[in-house]
Amino acid sequence: MKLENKKNKKEFEKSINFLEDLCWLLDSGKNNNYGEMIKIISNIKKGNNLSTQLGQEPDELIGILPRLLTDKSLFDTNSDLAQFSSEVLGIEILNWHKRSRNEMIGVIICKVQESEEIRNGISSYVLNNILQNKEQIKRIQKETENSNNQFLWNDAIHKIVGETSYE
Template sequence: MAEQVSQPKRRPPKRSDPKALFRFIEELSWLLSSYDGTDFKALAKLSDEYMSATSLRNSLSHRTANGKEDALVGVIPGILVDETLFPTNEDIADFASSLLDIAIPRWSKKSKYELIGHIVCHTHLAPPIRRRKLAEALESLVADRDILTRQIAKQRQGGASWNEVIQSLVAN
């Protein structure tokens, strides 16, 4: 049997027929009018948020040492376990409260791992803007972990709040 050689598919030529263009404009205007109450300016914001989230997701999965494993588990537990950044349970509870607006009931009676589990399980309930700032800060921290860990520890020992620390990470 003779082998068939497949030829590359060609794109159809663009249609510049005035009637086709008019129908397109007509259908587009009908579509836009059917969504009369929609704030189309919000599309730009939505697009920015989507691109930011996609960029962060790609960045975190490619920048971390363990790649997919870190993406599966998340970066937050590894950061919260770090004794340099969070030497006490109070530091973890303060972080959750001030940065993510997550209250941990009876935090003083729980183990460090219970606190971390509570934060991980409730992070999705935090306001989107706070989650976004945390994500940006974590992205910076993951990129330069050793240097930034020392800087954060110094800031915290100097009395800086977690909000101030995160603002400095996001500003870099």
């Protein structure tokens, strides 16, 4: 097991070094400045927090979350809210079926505020994209429901983030 972890770590470091070299190469031949990307990659190699490198303040999430979680067009039921909390935020809400909507939202916000590990796993960029693309998310939810498949938040996020990054 340890041998495989060392191999994976070596492959990860090799990939990061390649990306860093690629950024230097691209930066030298164009007027584009990839210097900031090189700094971020370097900090990732050193184990620094990616959300901090991208300028995401921990309190920024606390401002976005209530706006997102109270949106009944995205989270029609407590079940929807519990699913999002579990799949996207990594927060399991115990006995969610016995709790009020506001209590669930409070639990989520408090857990985000209390845990740096949870905050580091959440991207305000992704949450903002969800808010800005509510109609698209609802369309994906309906399509999934109509095809008798289970709606997965991660799939929907990949679709909206992928489409908005090319605009």
